[in-house]
């Protein structure tokens with residue numbers, strides 16, 4: 277199968293697989309509300325990378341600042357701590373007319389872009405960051421789509437190509453193919469913990485020869501759906517590769533706070549690039565994406581993210597500004613959440629204790645979830661899971677031939693069939709691996725690990741019971 281076929285297949289699967297699972301979930305939930313008796317009382321939904329949907333509670337400081345910005349009368353009472361009030365007052369001053377109801381600059385509120393650049397500089401051990409290179413957007417996916425729009429020439433022949441991981445966050449593949457470009461698949465190495473290997477990039481580029489014109493490499497680190505965290509060495513190899521092949525590097529780093537693996541550390545591409553020194557640090561073009569949707573905050577619905585651009589030609593930067601101006605600005609409440617994400621309460625601040633308690637609780641829970649998933653799944657027959665380092669687990673299921681045959685008869689992909697049965701019989705909604713792309717003949721499921729502990733325990737209990745029954749049925 278060629279990569280052109282894979283791209284169109286992924287689009288088809290998205291419509292046929294996921295949407296059918298969501299429709300079934302809605303039907304089950306309706307039935308449960310009407311009192312229909314099932315072996316479970318509610319559906320556990322870990323299908324999306326959405327912390328609040330998976331049961332994580334919003335952080336108090338974030339919501340208090342947002343509430344005060346939205347309804348400034350709250351600043352007059354004594355319900356809010358003094359640092360919440362000061363933060364809200366300061367942020368309201370940055371809004372035109374002192375209201376979150378006003379439009380902001382196209383690239384976001386300048387003071388917030390300044391905070392974002394300070395955050396990046398601190399995160400990256402002092403590597404300089406400049407607010408004029410930062411664009412705040414309605415979610416990171418939005419800014420990724422805009423940058424892709426600039427890179428992709430829809431009229432070009434051969435078509436523009438973007439090297440894209442397999443498995444990959446489906447929305448990006450849809451953006452690329454939707455623009456008429458080609459998603460050139462490079463496979464992550466499952467057996468080696470879903471690592472990105474430069475030889476595979478080389479192979480993928482060779483395979484694309486004559487079929488498209490590759491202009492960019494898209495990486496997700498920490499990964500979605502594979503949940504791996506790239507090593508510094510691997511990142512350095514990737515940077516050398518993009519430099520040699522003159523590719524624009526698109527680094528999707530939205531899960532940078534979600535790193536739970538033992539001895540695993542997140543490094544940004546910006547930092548690794550800077551520390552490699554000239555000429556690479558002055559020449560490799562990079563867009564790095566981050567978001568208020570993920571991390572401990574998990575404010576997906578507020579829609580805010582940013583992109584930082586590195587080494588992009590000033591003439592192109594002007595064009596990017598114009599292009600981003602086609603939409604007025606990111607939602608102001610999202611921008612405020614982003615400000616709190618990059619500038620959280622510090623030790624000594626009145627809100628610090630509660631902020632620290634809440635974030636530590638989430639961190640500890642997630643670490644335990646990651647360990648628990650790894651242990652439970654690897655103890656089950658015909659199931660294997662690589663170490664869980666990031667926000668997702670992407671275990672492999674070894675489906676018996678009879679189960680594959682039954683899926684065919686039902687007109688489903690084999691792992692979608694597994695997920696459908698799991699949903700109907702055990703009330704657990706997961707994503708089938710086929711949605712993200714996977715090596716032919718392999719089957720996976722994706723679980724989002726950011727759930728409260730009791731939900732994860734219950735989920736794994738239901739999954740284990742179902743899995744044993746399912747494998748037995750088809751063995």
Ligand SMILES: Cc1ncc(COP(=O)(O)O)c(C=O)c1O
Pocket residue numbers: 325414415416417418445496500528530566567568569576579580581
């Ligand atoms: C890898 C990756 N990038 C980007 C996004 C989208 O983030 P945002 O809500 O900032 O658009 C997601 C969402 O799940 C994701 O998994």
